Amino acid sequence: MTVRLALGGAALLMMVGGVHPKQVMADDWIYTTRPGDTLWSIGEAYLRRPVELTALQNHNQITDPKKIPPGTQIKIPLTMLKRQPDPVVVSFVRGGVWLRHSKSMDAATALSVGSPLRVGDRINTDAGAGATLTFADGSVVFISEQSELELDTISLLRSGGMVDARLRLQRGQIQSQVRPRDKPGARFEVITPAAVAAARGTQFRVTSIESPASMRSEVPEGKVGVSAQQVERAVSAGFGVITANGEPPGQPAKLPLAPNLSRIPATLSPGDRAAWEPLAGAVNYRAIIVHAEARNARVFEQYQPEPILVWPDLKPGDYLVKVRATDTAGFEGLDGEQAVAGLARPPLIALTAPVNESPRNMLNTVNGQLTFHWHAVRGANSYRFQVRAEDAQQPVLDAVTSDLHFMAQSALPPGHYAWRVAARNAQGKLGDFGSESHIVILPTPDNL
Numbered sequence: 001m002t003v004r005l006a007l008g009g010a011a012l013l014m015m016v017g018g019v020h021p022k023q024v025m026a027d028d029w030i031y032t033t034r035p036g037d038t039l040w041s042i043g044e045a046y047l048r049r050p051v052e053l054t055a056l057q058n059h060n061q062i063t064d065p066k067k068i069p070p071g072t073q074i075k076i077p078l079t080m081l082k083r084q085p086d087p088v089v090v091s092f093v094r095g096g097v098w099l100r101h102s103k104s105m106d107a108a109t110a111l112s113v114g115s116p117l118r119v120g121d122r123i124n125t126d127a128g129a130g131a132t133l134t135f136a137d138g139s140v141v142f143i144s145e146q147s148e149l150e151l152d153t154i155s156l157l158r159s160g161g162m163v164d165a166r167l168r169l170q171r172g173q174i175q176s177q178v179r180p181r182d183k184p185g186a187r188f189e190v191i192t193p194a195a196v197a198a199a200r201g202t203q204f205r206v207t208s209i210e211s212p213a214s215m216r217s218e219v220p221e222g223k224v225g226v227s228a229q230q231v232e233r234a235v236s237a238g239f240g241v242i243t244a245n246g247e248p249p250g251q252p253a254k255l256p257l258a259p260n261l262s263r264i265p266a267t268l269s270p271g272d273r274a275a276w277e278p279l280a281g282a283v284n285y286r287a288i289i290v291h292a293e294a295r296n297a298r299v300f301e302q303y304q305p306e307p308i309l310v311w312p313d314l315k316p317g318d319y320l321v322k323v324r325a326t327d328t329a330g331f332e333g334l335d336g337e338q339a340v341a342g343l344a345r346p347p348l349i350a351l352t353a354p355v356n357e358s359p360r361n362m363l364n365t366v367n368g369q370l371t372f373h374w375h376a377v378r379g380a381n382s383y384r385f386q387v388r389a390e391d392a393q394q395p396v397l398d399a400v401t402s403d404l405h406f407m408a409q410s411a412l413p414p415g416h417y418a419w420r421v422a423a424r425n426a427q428g429k430l431g432d433f434g435s436e437s438h439i440v441i442l443p444t445p446d447n448l
Contacts, residue, residue, distance in 0.1 A: 031074040039065035042074060052080050087116035088133050088151060092297040095129030095145075122150045125172065132296045135165065139188065140177045140296055147172020152191065166191060173207040178222075195228035195243035202237075205332065213245035218255055220334055240331045256282060256325040256333025259307070264321060268311040269343040271426060274321075276336070278307045282325035286332055292318035292339065316344045349379030351431030354421040361437040368411030368441045372419055374434070376404055380423035384430060390416035390438070400424070414443040 031042060039062060043053045057065055060074055068074075090113055098108040102120020111123060111131060125131060125147050133141045143149055153166035166189045167174070178188045180201030189198045192208035194215040202222020208215055217226050218240040226233045226241050231248035235241050239252040256279060264274040287309050289300035299319075300312050309321065319342050322335040357373040359365065372385065385406045387397035396417075399406060418436040425431075 031076055033068050033070055033072045033074060035070045037068055037070070039068065042076075046076060046082060047080050048082050049080075056080065087118050088135055090115045090117065090131060091134040091140075092132035093129075094131070094298065094301075096126035097129050097131045097143075098124045098126075100124075117151055119151055119153060122148065124148050128301075130298050130301055132298065134296065137179045139165075139179045141167065142175040142177075142296075142298060144173040144175075144301065147174065149174060165189070168192075169206055169208045171208050171210050173205060175203070175205045177203050194245040195226055195249060197224050197226050199224045204235075207330075215243045216330055217241045217243070217249075218332055220255070238334070242329065242331075253329060253331060255331050256327050258334040258336040259285070259323050259325055261321060261323055261336045261338035264309070264338045264340065266339070267341045267343055270311055270313040270345045272311045274309045274311065274340075276307050276309075276323060279325040279333075281327055282307075283328055284326040286324050286326065288322040288335075289314070289340075290320050290322065292320050295320065311340075311342065313345065314342045317342055348425060348427070348429070351379055351423040351425060351429075352377055353432045353434035354380075354383065354423055355434060356419070356421065356437045359437070359439050362439075363437075364440045364442055366442045366444050368413065369408050370412070370439070371405055371407040372421075373405045374421045377423040377431070379425055380431075381426040382424045384422045384424060384433075385419070386421075386433075387412070387417055387419045390418060412441050414441045416440050 031046065033042070039053060039057055043050060043056065047053065047056065053065075056074075056076065059077065062068065090111055093111055093113055097111040099111040099115065099117075100106075100108045100122045102118070102122075108124065117123075117133065123131060123143060125143055125145050127145050129145050131143045133143070135141075141149075148170040149172075150168040150170070152168045168191045170193070174190065176188065176190065176199065178199050178201055188200065189196055190206045192206065192215040194208070194213055195217075197204060197206050197215070197217045199222060202224060203220050204222070204224045205218040205220070206215060215226075215228075217224060217235060219235050219237050221237050223237065224235045226235055226243060226249045228243045229246070229248045233241055233249035233252065235252050238255055240255050241249045241252050243249045259276050259279045259282075261276045263276050265272070268274055284303060284305050285307055287300070287302050287304065288298055289312070291297045291299065299314060309323075319340050321338045321340050324333045324335045326332050354374045354377050357375055359370055359372065372387075374383070377383075382400055382402045383404070385397070385399050385401060386395040387408075388395040396412070397406075397408065397419075416438065417440075418438050420433045420436045422433040423431045
């Protein structure tokens with residue numbers, strides 16, 4: 001496992017386009033020195049045994065252990081550390097999320113809550129899936145659907161807090177909520193093929209776009225540095241930047257405002273539709289539902305063009321709905337929020353068979369263009385209506401309507417017919433058909 005600790009001085013910011021990460025041994029932990037550091041002070045802070053100082057000096061080819069320039073990267077074998085770095089932990093999984101361990105030739109396995117992750121592990125999410133990763137200092141990363149993320153570098157010594165992490169996002173989107181760093185030079189980086197986004201205590205989103213290759217960075221809170229082609233662009237809260245592959249970061253653009261969700265009801269049951277006021281200039285919306293008391297659990301996430309949410313089949317409880325708009329440039333904006341109490345699905349009511357009203361049974365008539373009526377059924381959302389000829393198996397009329405009547409669009413030819421109706425509930429379940437009513441369409445002098 002390779003981990004990096006950056007303390008003091010300006011932390012190393014990886015530039016995209018010709019400059020590649022320094023390669024270190026997989027069993028080394030990296031400490032970046034600050035002014036006043038000596039080999040002895042480093043050893044006292046991090047080594048299990050002082051006698052290992054000589055081995056550490058030789059491992060790093062240090063000529064003067066008393067004078068180490070600030071910014072020097074000291075490789076410390078994991079076997080020498082007082083304690084092993086803490087892993088990243090999977091705190092939530094939704095749908096198909098897959099894990100492939102570093103250097104493993106085995107097939108990917110399903111990711112599960114509580115699984116520890118280490119350097120080199122790669123995560124893939126299916127359509128409609130997502131996962132939440134929690135770091136030792138409480139920082140959180142949300143992985144959206146159809147994404148691929150690799151833990152390139154993590155430094156998670158709980159005693160000193162997580163001071164450095166580097167994540168590689170090959171495709172898809174992640175959102176990071178990074179705890180404020182109280183250590184000089186501490187850094188949290190997301191690397192894509194097009195650029196690097198680095199933050200210290202902020203909330204930001206990164207999307208890696210495969211075609212055309214680019215990176216979109218959005219900053220709801222704090223400040224992020226986006227770097228590419230040896231150019232760094234500071235992006236403040238409420239702004240975003242698009243970086244095309246092989247080019248420096250673009251100019252910051254203002255993010256869409258938060259949608260007003262006050263029209264969403266305070267209580268919703270599965271299948272209920274809730275709309276919000278459309279936001280001017282929005283072409284899409286991302287709707288997210290999280291537990292009110294466990295906001296790291298994104299139980300629902302959907303990208304859609306319409307400002308309407310159909311409440312999913314969730315366990316009853318308190319939730320928070322978050323919605324953000326996407327503009328024509330592809331930037332996702334600030335989150336609107338609305339608290340919702342999710343209710344249980346209403347119990348299904350047993351549907352009784354409808355009772356036919358008219359035309360009455362055994363009616364003889366010369367009028368072939370009839371209107372059929374029946375009585376309402378409690379719990380019915382719609383009705384299925386059928387008319388069949390007496391000597392035929394297949395109906396000549398078969399329709400679904402939410403009304404309590406049905407008018408034939410054209411006259412039925414003379415003959416013997418039977419009509420019946422069945423009720424359907426909101427879930428589309430069909431009840432039993434009622435009793436058939438028989439009618440006879442008599443010929444007229446014109447059609448004899």
